Amino acid sequence: MERTLCIIKPDAVKKNVQGNIIRMISENGFRIIGMRLIKLTSEQAGKFYAIHKERPFFKDLVEFMTSGACIPIALERENAVAEWRKLIGATDPAEAEEGTIRKLFANSKSENAVHGSDSVENGKIEVGFFFPESEII
Ligand code: IDP
Ligand code: MG
Numbered sequence: 001m002e003r004t005l006c007i008i009k010p011d012a013v014k015k016n017v018q019g020n021i022i023r024m025i026s027e028n029g030f031r032i033i034g035m036r037l038i039k040l041t042s043e044q045a046g047k048f049y050a051i052h053k054e055r056p057f058f059k060d061l062v063e064f065m066t067s068g069a070c071i072p073i074a075l076e077r078e079n080a081v082a083e084w085r086k087l088i089g090a091t092d093p094a095e096a097e098e099g100t101i102r103k104l105f106a107n108s109k110s111e112n113a114v115h116g117s118d119s120v121e122n123g124k125i126e127v128g129f130f131f132p133e134s135e136i137i
Helices: 010-014 018-027 042-048 058-065 080-088 101-105 120-130
Strands: 002-008 031-035 071-077 114-116
Touching (some): 002 018, 002 080, 010 018, 010 058, 018 031, 018 071, 018 101, 042 058, 042 120, 071 080, 071 120, 080 101, 080 114, 080 120, 101 114
Antiparallel strands (some): 002 071, 002 114, 031 071
């Protein structure tokens, strides 16, 4: 069974739509194998998004991700990485398909409601970032 990491980002938690998103997770065949409520430090957010550290939006991204509570959720299902990316939609909600989580709940390309791992390899690494194997359900 494949794993991927969802993070319900601070914009979505502030809007109080985490329940809607968790319902969509369950209705689309994902199993929740880990879930936390956490306010990231700048160090944690910078480390999680280290791949983007040379990008012009990196500082804003770290500021946004530390601006409120996040809900990291470890997900499992067949083809989890691709299926989760399909359900969340494009990075920019203006380009996201109707019915996707970002189309429904994102504010903008930066404040875009949820994270999704981009490869099977990163899915494993990112789940491990928030959930030690001993805490996986
Ligand atoms: P993804 O979340 O769809 O995988 P990435 O390109 O990996 O998109 O970017 C990571 C996060 O950085 C995005 O989800 C978004 O919050 C932010 N981001 C990406 N591109 C931009 C941009 O052009 N301006 C501002 N923020 C951005
Ligand atoms: Mg990405």
